[in-house]
Amino acid sequence: MNTYFIHQEGQSLGPFSIGELRQRKITPNTPVWSEGMDSWVSAKEVAELQFLFRSTPPPLIKPQTLPEPEEKALPESQEPKGKKRSYGWVYVLFVIIVCSSIAVFTFQQIRINELETELTEQTDSLKDIRRVSDSRQTEIDEMKQEELMRQKEEKRISLTKQIAELNTQLDAEKAKLDKINEFQLFRSSEDKVQQVTAQQDVVNSLEQKIEALKKEQQENE
Numbered sequence: 001m002n003t004y005f006i007h008q009e010g011q012s013l014g015p016f017s018i019g020e021l022r023q024r025k026i027t028p029n030t031p032v033w034s035e036g037m038d039s040w041v042s043a044k045e046v047a048e049l050q051f052l053f054r055s056t057p058p059p060l061i062k063p064q065t066l067p068e069p070e071e072k073a074l075p076e077s078q079e080p081k082g083k084k085r086s087y088g089w090v091y092v093l094f095v096i097i098v099c100s101s102i103a104v105f106t107f108q109q110i111r112i113n114e115l116e117t118e119l120t121e122q123t124d125s126l127k128d129i130r131r132v133s134d135s136r137q138t139e140i141d142e143m144k145q146e147e148l149m150r151q152k153e154e155k156r157i158s159l160t161k162q163i164a165e166l167n168t169q170l171d172a173e174k175a176k177l178d179k180i181n182e183f184q185l186f187r188s189s190e191d192k193v194q195q196v197t198a199q200q201d202v203v204n205s206l207e208q209k210i211e212a213l214k215k216e217q218q219e220n221e
Contacts, residue, residue: 002048007031007040021052028053152220159217163210170206177203 005014006026015034016024021043026032028044043049177199180192 002034004032004034004046004049006043007033018049018052021049026052155220156217159213159220163213163217166206166210166213170203170210173199173203173206 003015003017004021005012006016006021006024007013008024008026008030021032026043028042030043031040032043032046032049033040034046044053177196180195180199
């Protein structure tokens with residue numbers, strides 16, 4: 001018995017006996033080759049393999065069927081008229097119910113789509129409002145910060161100016177105090193003490209004001 005090579009799935013396989021070829025379920029167009037052949041041929045062209053592709057169906061056994069009893073139709077004159085009318089009304093009622101259900105469903109679906117669209121628009125609108133509000137709040141915060149910085153700067157300048165003026169005034173009062181201490185003519189020692197004490201109070205008051213302004217200036221920074 002010859003053995004054959006086959007060409008399946010892009011590769012050559014074999015050799016196989018005829019029984020093995022049956023198991024591999026080759027088709028009539030499967031390329032085969034055996035020793036002594038000049039080239040590959042379709043399996044259906046090999047006489048030894050043709051029986052693999054023959055199929056003999058079993059004999060057909062015709063089942064016995066019993067004749068169906070004939071139904072005699074009643075003449076139109078004998079059919080109940082009320083029955084025909086009831087069927088007609090049932091059909092009409094069924095059509096009305098189906099059409100009504102379809103109409104209600106369609107209306108509800110349209111309404112749902114409208115509500116979803118409105119909800120989407122409102123959501124987008126709220127997002128825009130929130131975005132604008134956040135932007136506005138940021139601007140307000142920046143303006144407040146700028147105003148606070150401006151006020152602090154103005155206060156710093158004002159305090160610096162006041163301290164400078166008081167220092168000038170303090171230098172003048174100290175110079176006046178020195179003159180009072182040096183001047184001795186036409187006055188008693190009691191008068192001198194009173195004048196020095198009064199002038200020293202003026203100097204002390206100015207020094208206290210300057211210290212208070214410097215402390216305020218440090219707190220402002």
